[in-house]
Amino acid sequence: MTPHILTRTLDRSATIFLIIVAAVGILLPLSNLLFPEGSALHVPTYLMALFGKYVCYALLALSIDLIWGYCGILSLGHGAFFALGGYAMGMYLMRQIGPRGVYGNPVLPDFMVFLNYQSLPWYWYGFDMFWFAALMVIVVPGLLAFGFGWLAFRSRVTGVYLSIITQAMTYALLLAFFRNDFGFGGNNGLTDFKDILGFNVQADGARAALFALSCLALALGFLICRAVVTSKLGKVLIAIRDAESRTRFLGYRVESYKLFVFTLSACMAGVAGALYVPQVGIINPGEFAPGNSIEAVIWVAVGGRGTLIGAALGAVVVNYAKTVFTSGPLAPYWLFMLGALFILVTLLLPKGIIGTFNAWWEPWKTKRDNANAESAAREDGVIEPKMAE
Amino acid sequence: MSMLETRSTPSMLYLDGVHVSFDGFHAINNLSLTLATGEMRAIIGPNGAGKTTMMDIITGKTKPDQGEVLFDGSVDLTKLDETQIAELGIGRKFQKPTVFESQTIEDNLLLALNVDHRVRGTLFWRQSKAEAATIERVLETIRLTDARDRLAGSLSHGQKQWLEIGMLLAQDPKLLLVDEPVAGMTDVETHQTAELLKEINRDHKTVVVVEHDMTFVRELGVKVTCLHEGTVLAEGTIDQVSANDRVVEVYLGR
Numbered sequence: 001m002t003p004h005i006l007t008r009t010l011d012r013s014a015t016i017f018l019i020i021v022a023a024v025g026i027l028l029p030l031s032n033l034l035f036p037e038g039s040a041l042h043v044p045t046y047l048m049a050l051f052g053k054y055v056c057y058a059l060l061a062l063s064i065d066l067i068w069g070y071c072g073i074l075s076l077g078h079g080a081f082f083a084l085g086g087y088a089m090g091m092y093l094m095r096q097i098g099p100r101g102v103y104g105n106p107v108l109p110d111f112m113v114f115l116n117y118q119s120l121p122w123y124w125y126g127f128d129m130f131w132f133a134a135l136m137v138i139v140v141p142g143l144l145a146f147g148f149g150w151l152a153f154r155s156r157v158t159g160v161y162l163s164i165i166t167q168a169m170t171y172a173l174l175l176a177f178f179r180n181d182f183g184f185g186g187n188n189g190l191t192d193f194k195d196i197l198g199f200n201v202q203a204d205g206a207r208a209a210l211f212a213l214s215c216l217a218l219a220l221g222f223l224i225c226r227a228v229v230t231s232k233l234g235k236v237l238i239a240i241r242d243a244e245s246r247t248r249f250l251g252y253r254v255e256s257y258k259l260f261v262f263t264l265s266a267c268m269a270g271v272a273g274a275l276y277v278p279q280v281g282i283i284n285p286g287e288f289a290p291g292n293s294i295e296a297v298i299w300v301a302v303g304g305r306g307t308l309i310g311a312a313l314g315a316v317v318v319n320y321a322k323t324v325f326t327s328g329p330l331a332p333y334w335l336f337m338l339g340a341l342f343i344l345v346t347l348l349l350p351k352g353i354i355g356t357f358n359a360w361w362e363p364w365k366t367k368r369d370n371a372n373a374e375s376a377a378r379e380d381g382v383i384e385p386k387m388a389e
Numbered sequence: 390m391s392m393l394e395t396r397s398t399p400s401m402l403y404l405d406g407v408h409v410s411f412d413g414f415h416a417i418n419n420l421s422l423t424l425a426t427g428e429m430r431a432i433i434g435p436n437g438a439g440k441t442t443m444m445d446i447i448t449g450k451t452k453p454d455q456g457e458v459l460f461d462g463s464v465d466l467t468k469l470d471e472t473q474i475a476e477l478g479i480g481r482k483f484q485k486p487t488v489f490e491s492q493t494i495e496d497n498l499l500l501a502l503n504v505d506h507r508v509r510g511t512l513f514w515r516q517s518k519a520e521a522a523t524i525e526r527v528l529e530t531i532r533l534t535d536a537r538d539r540l541a542g543s544l545s546h547g548q549k550q551w552l553e554i555g556m557l558l559a560q561d562p563k564l565l566l567v568d569e570p571v572a573g574m575t576d577v578e579t580h581q582t583a584e585l586l587k588e589i590n591r592d593h594k595t596v597v598v599v600e601h602d603m604t605f606v607r608e609l610g611v612k613v614t615c616l617h618e619g620t621v622l623a624e625g626t627i628d629q630v631s632a633n634d635r636v637v638e639v640y641l642g643r
Contacts, residue, residue, distance in 0.1 A: 228512070231512050233512040242489050248471040256508050
């Protein structure tokens with residue numbers, strides 16, 4: 001029988017994960033705001049911003065795991081959706097600067113004045129309103145993914161070929177956004193943000209709120225992914241991953257399923273990017289770099305593909321390592337270490353951290369459950385106690 | 390030039406003058422075959438005779454260069470893709486058993502069920518009593534009730550064959566294409582499979598069985614078509630076909 005959506009979505013590990021995310025999302029901002037600086041319980045603002053970045057990455061990793069881990073679509077261009085969401089938020093933040101810019105133009109952002117724009121390009125209209133920007137954060141990556149996916153999946157582009165064209169997609173966007181006349185600030189991108197919804201984006205309170213919101217978004221994204229992968233649609237996705245043409249012969253329109261999950265995933269990546277930008281204070285074309293997308297795939301591989309929790313964990317663990325190593329004397333070697341990590345994980349932990357843990361834990365748990373059931377049965381007198389030989 | 394108006398035949402499956410070539414190799418050569426509704430047909434033939442290619446054509450995996458392929462009287466299968474053909478009610482069991490290995494046996498059957506296959510339908514799907522009953526019935530038929538929660542990948546070769554037949558049953562198609570159902574099975578299992586297919590056929594389903602195993606074909610006791618180099622070499626009872634000089638010639642070598 002099919003259990004209710006809540007019971008199937010929230011198994012034990014999912015509940016534990018959500019409790020941890022909620023605890024971090026509540027306790028970290030509280031400790032930052034309530035305890036004075038210097039107190040042992042005070043989390044400094046820079047750390048909160050750093051963790052906030054990790055949380056956004058975790059959401060991006062989750063979106064990649066949804067398509068890669070469950071549907072076998074290896075997107076090496078998911079950073080593009082993340083960056084587009086980030087740009088949509090960045091445009092809102094730019095419009096909030098108003099006349100406080102260096103050039104004091106009430107409408108045009110500084111870079112436009114500098115580049116002799118006479119008026120606001122049409123695609124900047126509406127971004128002074130938060131609701132519109134928030135909508136675009138989801139709509140723009142979603143539309144791009146839908147168009148891209150519609151063409152690719154209908155033509156049955158799969159495997160490495162799909163991965164390569166996703167790389168090409170993010171690279172094309174990188175080049176476009178680098179151009180000054182594209183209207184998004186060229187290689188400097190968008191920065192010098194002042195306010196978000198009337199609050200100073202640099203203030204501790206706004207940062208704490210952004211951090212809490214990122215955790216909320218991660219929790220919601222996780223719930224959506226769980227609801228999808230535990231539904232019958234999730235079983236169809238796995239079927240497509242494991243035997244695509246077999247799934248077709250059962251009457252499933254494979255391209256529709258891929259399109260659905262790819263678009264959903266891009267929307268999630270967009271939200272992650274939108275929460276990331278106000279916390280790091282800048283968005284520039286570098287976010288479209290193909291390497292970023294590949295790095296995000298490594299997080300998922302390290303944490304455990306097809307586990308959701310593993311993807312989030314992998315994003316946090318790898319990025320924490322990156323922070324530690326790139327700020328020390330080992331900084332020049334970080335990319336080598338990342339490459340080595342990927343090779344080692346592929347060779348030694350092909351299921352990632354969570355996958356390996358599950359493989360070790362589940363037989364043990366089954367044995368324990370069986371033992372419990374057996375002893376219960378014995379107490380009930382259902383089975384005879386085993387005799388020692 | 391082929392006639393443009395839609396043809397209509399009283400048969401369940403109608404192939405006429407079908408040609409397929411891959412890079413100059415004529416896999417199917419002027420193949421014509423007719424199956425009446427409710428008929429079971431065994432297809433035999435040496436390797437490379439075009440048996441699997443014929444199934445690929447019927448299920449939309451391969452498009453014929455020439456010829457007519459009609460289903461259920463008038464549906465032109467050459468214009469449809471795999472999904473549309475499956476939705477019409479043509480189910481297929483592959484030569485190499487293809488089940489969803491990382492999912493449980495019950496989920497394999499669940500995926501095969503003949504219900505709404507669209508995205509929204511599956512996202513908000515809840516199992517009905519009738520569907521649960523179908524799965525129960527199929528599990529019993531293929532004798533995997535006790536193994537329902539096991540991963541399909543952990544099954545033996547013969548069990549996988551049965552699971553795939555079970556998936557066909559859950560799919561509830563009008564026409565079943567069964568490619569080498571007893572490969573790798575023991576004699577007992579082969580016998581049981583023949584019984585199972587006969588039972589399926591008794592439920593008024595049209596069945597095409599491709600098989601090498603002559604004991605099995607004999608046990609089915611149905612009309613046999615022998616293919617060779619993409620065309621029909623002989624047709625008739627198993628005794629007639631195996632007595633045919635040309636059949637003996639292609640099977641035993643020239």
